[in-house]
Amino acid sequence: xxxxxxxxxxxxxxxxxxxxxxxxxxxxxxxxxxxxxxxxxxxxxxxxxxxxxxxxxxxxxxxxxxxxxxxxxxxxxxxxxxxxxxxxxxxxxxxxxxxxxxxxxxxxxxxxxxxxxxxxxxxxxxxxxxxxxxxxxxxxxxxxxxxxxxxxxxxxxxxxxxxxxxxxxxx
Numbered sequence: 001x002x003x004x005x006x007x008x009x010x011x012x013x014x015x016x017x018x019x020x021x022x023x024x025x026x027x028x029x030x031x032x033x034x035x036x037x038x039x040x041x042x043x044x045x046x047x048x049x050x051x052x053x054x055x056x057x058x059x060x061x062x063x064x065x066x067x068x069x070x071x072x073x074x075x076x077x078x079x080x081x082x083x084x085x086x087x088x089x090x091x092x093x094x095x096x097x098x099x100x101x102x103x104x105x106x107x108x109x110x111x112x113x114x115x116x117x118x119x120x121x122x123x124x125x126x127x128x129x130x131x132x133x134x135x136x137x138x139x140x141x142x143x144x145x146x147x148x149x150x151x152x153x154x155x156x157x158x159x160x161x162x163x164x165x166x167x168x169x170x171x
Contacts, residue, residue: 003139003149005078006088008156012078015163022167027083031120034076038115041073042108049145051104063146070142071155075163077138078156080131084124090135098144107141 020026027034046052048061048069060066081088098104114134118127142152 002089003092004089005081005135008074008153009078009081009086009088011160012075013082015075015160015167016079016082019167027079028120031083034079035115035118035120038073038076038080038118039112041069041076042111042115045069045073046108049104049108051101051108054101066145067147067151067155068159070145070147070152071159073138074152074156075159077131077135080118081135084128084131086128086131086135090132090139092136092139092143094140095143097146104141104144107137107144111137111141 016027020030045066048066050056050058050060080086098107111134114130114137118130118134122130139152147155
């Protein structure tokens with residue numbers, strides 16, 4: 001099934017362009033930083049989900065906190081979509097909520113592997129394929145965590161407003 005993130009990608013493009021103008025940067029100049037940010041946001045999400053913490057009895061953070069972290073990652077994915085001119089129609093094959101912590105951890109590991117493989121020296125076709133795959137797997141993770149499409153969209157929109165205000169206030 002296709003998920004339409006076209007409007008989110010357009011919103012992200014405007015925000016990114018405002019930031020780039022403010023700091024005299026481009027997508028190309030910030031590739032390494034944005035790749036690291038993508039990995040950091042994924043790690044922050046994993047830390048709130050806690051699926052890898054087999055040594056701990058503490059439960060995952062509240063759904064709202066997890067969704068907020070999820071939205072942070074979505075901002076960086078959308079930025080890569082803008083950079084590589086990916087329209088925003090993302091195919092998702094797995095819409096199942098998963099309670100098994102090991103299966104959730106495997107989904108995180110797959111995402112870390114894909115994000116780590118991003119290389120600014122790759123040709124465009126190869127990069128598009130990686131970002132498209134990452135986005136699809138990221139959405140599958142969101143569904144596995146129990147989020148619906150509307151939850152994901154609304155979380156992005158709320159965080160987008162926060163990010164706009166941060167830029168206005170010299171975050």
